[in-house]
Amino acid sequence: MKTTVNVLVQKYGGTSLRTLDHVRRAATRTAQAWRRGTRVAVVVSARGSRTDDLLRLAADVGAVDSSRELDQLLAVGEAESAALMALALDGLGVPAVSLTGPQAGIHTTDRHGDALISRIEAVRVREALDAGKVAVVTGFQGVDRRGDIATLGRGGSDTTAVALAARLRASACEIYTDVDGVFSADPRILPAARLLPWVHPGVMAEMAFAGARVLHTRCIELAAMEGVEVRVLNASSQAPGTTVVDREDVRPLETRRAVVAVTHDTDVARVLVHCREIRRDLAPDVFAVLAASGTVVDLVARSGQYESEFRMGFTVKRSQADAVRTALHELTAGFGGGVHFDENVGKVSVVGMGLLSRPEYTARLMAALATAGIPTSWISTSQMRISVIVPRERTADAVETLHREFHLDRHEPTDLVSATA
Structure with missing residues (x-):
């Protein structure tokens, strides 16, 4: 994708906008980019638990399935965030305009609750940027062929941000969350997990599908197809974060670390x-x-x-x-x-590049889990992922075992085993 100079898309998730202090902090960060001469479009999620609160309200009146009216209700959360963000920017002396998904020209398929983005016209977004304003766009929503609001389902705001970055030919899409970036394992269950400064889009997509919750698979797949550089950053710190982009690596092709991360999923x-x-x-x-x-x-x-x-x-x-x-x-x-x-199972995966071509990695995975006394059942292998089913209560143990087996706490690629070993 040919990029446009000085256009940046930022996305703030619900945890990054949870309180008004969080909103002000996000607005300050956006204002800093704007004052550097960057044209900024911001995509926002609903604040904190707002979407869950709205879902509970819907359930209390008898709603059980996705519908037009439920989408009308859920869209309120993002609209609130966008207006508050625009007001906060105005308070900092930065001209801003909030736009709903339909106002921003985001068109979707007709499936309520799980729609797909079909196209983005972005006329009003471009007008705002050309006028020197920050365009604050609601994530997670668009307009279907009937003119009704349709929500995008899980990961919808991330997908909105990447799609908008592609449409605007932005230099990057910065996704702000409550963690420092993408790690070699979930740091909440494994403190030894290492921050990854760079991840290939294909690897990131596999990580997301296999349980990593920092980014959604839909978002990364779209970024890979459109050539959008995605940066995962902590909204509350200045940590360098993780860049998800396809690039040439300076290390020799066949001696680089093959396993990049261990992911887990208990929603299995x-x-x-x-x-x-x-x-x-x-x-x-x-x-x-x-x-x-x-x-x-x-x-x-x-x-x-x-x-x-x-x-x-x-x-x-x-x-x-x-x-x-x-x-x-x-x-x-x-x-x-x-x-x-x-339903008493978990899925644990090692993710990387060239795993199917190195059968010793599957052997090491199975041997490490067996030595740790962790029972395994079904297994699947591909070039980018090896997944195995374990008892749900042993999922965290399996993550720690495999993270240690493949030396993912180390910065040097010392975990390679030659095919003749």
Whole structure:
């Protein structure tokens, strides 16, 4: 993506705007960039627990599913943040204008609660920047083909920021949160985790999918496709943060550290579908059920076409299990089968580059967990990720074990094992 000189997109998450002091601090940081001559567009999330509070209000009046009216309600949180941010900037002598998603020209698909951004016109955003103002845009929302507000679902504000940066051809998209950047593991459960100054977009996308909560997968995938440089920074400090960008590395290609991080996810359910004495391939039907509810699957394995019993195993998010439980039971019951859900599991992954080409890494992972007495079940390997299922109560132990096994607390790439070792 060819960048435009002196255009910067900043995004502030809910924790970065939790109190009015946080809002003032964010406005001060934006004002500093503006006073350096940078044209700044800001994307904001709802403050603190505002979205959860609105969801509880909706539940109290009987709302249970995503709908047009629920999106109308949830959009209030980001609109409040944008107006407060613009007012705070005005108080600092920085001209600013707040814009809702529809006002900013953010168009989405028609799926309420989980819409996708289809295009951004950004006419009013450009007008504001050209007039020397800071444009403060609501994240998480846009307008569908009927002219109704549609929210973007989890990670929507991050995705809004990256999409806007791509549309404006900004030099970078700075995402401010409550942590110093991206770490080699979750520092909340592993204090020895190391801050990563740079992460490849493909690796970051795998980390996000496998449980790292700093950035959402949708945001990083879009950044990679559009060539947007993303910087993850702490809104409360001057820490250098982490840059997510595709760049040439000065280290030799085949002697760099292959494992970059260990991630974990306890929002996991293991699902086993089985039907005895059936020749029909039910895999397309199973995937159709999952797709209908927007359920993402991982670690998929299945029986072969010549076996008399159909078996298929996969993992889904535990929080999404109820969305497919009934439909899968109804599908398999029609063929004399059943479905088993195991929600007492966690997924632990090592993420990096070239892992499939180095089978010794899978061997080391399995040996380290076995030595630590941590039972494992399903495993999946790819060039960028090795994931394994462990008992939920041993997830943190598995993260610590693998972080130590691959020497991720060290700054030098000393964890390589040659193929002949």
